[in-house]
Amino acid sequence: DTEVTQTPKHLVMGMTNKKSLKCEQHMGHRAMYWYKQKAKKPPELMFVYSYEKLSINESVPSRFSPECPNSSLLNLHLHALQPEDSALYLCASSQAWTNSGTDTQYFGPGTRLTVL
Amino acid sequence: AQSVTQPDIHITVSEGASLELRCNYSYGATPYLFWYVQSPGQGLQLLLKYFSGDTLVQGIKGFEAEFKRSQSSFNLRKPSVHWSDAAEYFCAVVFSSGAGNNRKLIWGLGTSLAVNP
Numbered sequence: 309d310t311e312v313t314q315t316p317k318h319l320v321m322g323m324t325n326k327k328s329l330k331c332e333q334h335m336g337h338r339a340m341y342w343y344k345q346k347a348k349k350p351p352e353l354m355f356v357y358s359y360e361k362l363s364i365n366e367s368v369p370s371r372f373s374p375e376c377p378n379s380s381l382l383n384l385h386l387h388a389l390q391p392e393d394s395a396l397y398l399c400a401s402s403q404a405w406t407n408s409g410t411d412t413q414y415f416g417p418g419t420r421l422t423v424l
Numbered sequence: 425a426q427s428v429t430q431p432d433i434h435i436t437v438s439e440g441a442s443l444e445l446r447c448n449y450s451y452g453a454t455p456y457l458f459w460y461v462q463s464p465g466q467g468l469q470l471l472l473k474y475f476s477g478d479t480l481v482q483g484i485k486g487f488e489a490e491f492k493r494s495q496s497s498f499n500l501r502k503p504s505v506h507w508s509d510a511a512e513y514f515c516a517v518v519f520s521s522g523a524g525n526n527r528k529l530i531w532g533l534g535t536s537l538a539v540n541p
Contacts, residue, residue, distance in 0.1 A: 314467075350514055350531035351468070364528075398467055409456040409518040409527060410475050417467040 311335075312416035314399050320422045323389060329419045331382040331399030339363075339405035340382040341413060342374060343398040351398055357382060358405040389423045396420055426450050426519050430532035437505050438540045445500040445535050447515030456518040457498040458529070459489055463511045471513075474498060485509070510539045 312333045321327050331340065339358045343351035356364035357376040371393075373385040382399055396418040402411040427450045437443055449455050456475050460468040472483025479491040489500045498515060515532040 312467075348512070348534070348536070350516075350534055353528055400468075405527065407527060409454070411518075411527070412458070412470065412473055413529065414470065415460070415468040420465070 312399055312401055312414055314397075314416040314419050316419060317417070318420045318422075320424065321386065321389065322424050323391070325389075326385070326387045328386065329384040329397055329399075329421075331384075331401075331416055332380055333401040333414075333416075334380055335401065335403075335414070336379075337401035337403050337414075338379060339402045339411060340376060341400040341402075342372075342382070342384050343400065343415075345396045345398055345418070347396075355384075356405055363405055386421075389421075391423050394421055394423045426452050426517075426530055428515055428517050428530050428532040430513075430515055430535050432535045433533070434536045434538070436538040436540060439507050440504050443500075443502045443505045443509070443537070445513050445515075445537070447498045447500065447532055449496050449498070449515075449517045449519075449530075452519050454519070455498075457489075457491060458516045458518075459483065459487070459498075459500050460514045460516060461485075461511050462514065462534075468514065471500070505537075505539055507539045507541060510537055512536050 315330045342354040345351040354368045355374045360376045371388050375383040398418045399416040400413040402413045429448045458473045459471040462468050472481050474481045474491045512534045514534045516529040
């Protein structure tokens with residue numbers, strides 16, 4: 309089973325709202341990722357968690373706040389977003405985050421976020 | 425800087441025709457190579473990957489890819505395309521140069537495949 313689930317599928321929020329995106333995997337993976345993807349573009353890495361600790365933050369604005377409550381769950385808390393933050397937000401997981409280069413990432417279906 | 429190039433932004437083929445999508449990467453450390461497919465409004469699905477060994481790799485949905493080190497290429501092929509193959513295809517590479525951000529997936533810009541009935 310290589311399934312990563314994400315909720316909600318769609319989210320519309322105003323610029324003053326606070327919302328959260330959720331991601332879950334039950335593959336025993338110890339690395340989890342958040343990506344942002346604009347239409348017709350490749351995904352852009354935002355955050356990497358390894359063993360529930362933040363390993364990579366790609367200079368993401370503080371209005372995006374990740375959280376990894378346990379090894380199966382990854383959240384992305386959203387606050388005071390801008391219209392340009394509208395995008396598909398993808399979660400991924402891999403067995404680990406190592407130097408080997410062979411950590412295959414498995415992606416969820418994404419959350420389509422629209423900021424009004 | 426290390427990079428991945430997908431020279432074809434958009435390709436249209438007829439159903440039943442053969443397909444080849446090109447992917448080239450910048451020369452450097454040993455690459456680990458991936459092809460992902462994304463149907464409209466969907467997440468990314470791994471088609472296949474190459475780490476080492478046999479340079480012809482079989483994937484899901486009847487796809488295969490061949491790693492050619494001399495040409496820095498990892499082209500994706502399918503002998504007979506189905507209408508359901510219409511999607512965006514991304515080539516991605518990890519260059520095994522070690523720690524930190526060098527372990528990130530580096531993505532091509534994608535090739536959009538349309539299939540004519």
